[in-house]
Amino acid sequence: MDPSHDEDNVAALLGGRWYSTEELANLLGVDASSIRRWRTSRPVQGPPFVKLSSRVTLYNARDVERWLLTRRVDPGRAA
Numbered sequence: 001m002d003p004s005h006d007e008d009n010v011a012a013l014l015g016g017r018w019y020s021t022e023e024l025a026n027l028l029g030v031d032a033s034s035i036r037r038w039r040t041s042r043p044v045q046g047p048p049f050v051k052l053s054s055r056v057t058l059y060n061a062r063d064v065e066r067w068l069l070t071r072r073v074d075p076g077r078a079a
Contacts, residue, residue: 013060016060016061016062017060017061018058018059018060018061019058019059019060019061019064020056020057020058020059021035021036021057021059024047024059024064027064039057046067047059047063047064047066047067047068048060048063048067049063
């Protein structure tokens with residue numbers, strides 16, 4: 001594995017926008033309890049997250065954008 005690739009990923013994560021559970025819930029228009037339920041369900045659902053402590057969980061904006069794209073349904077292509 002190329003160590004410089006890991007460094008690039010870390011730099012991108014550290015320089016990116018991060019959302020708390022509450023911020024993400026507001027952004028998506030859902031209750032924060034839904035976000036918490038997604039990450040504690042088995043299998044885990046929702047966007048990728050980083051658990052910094054038992055009380056702090058963060059979501060990277062790029063990860064959320066990628067996750068949303070996987071949930072997108074284009075009615076014009078659905079058949």
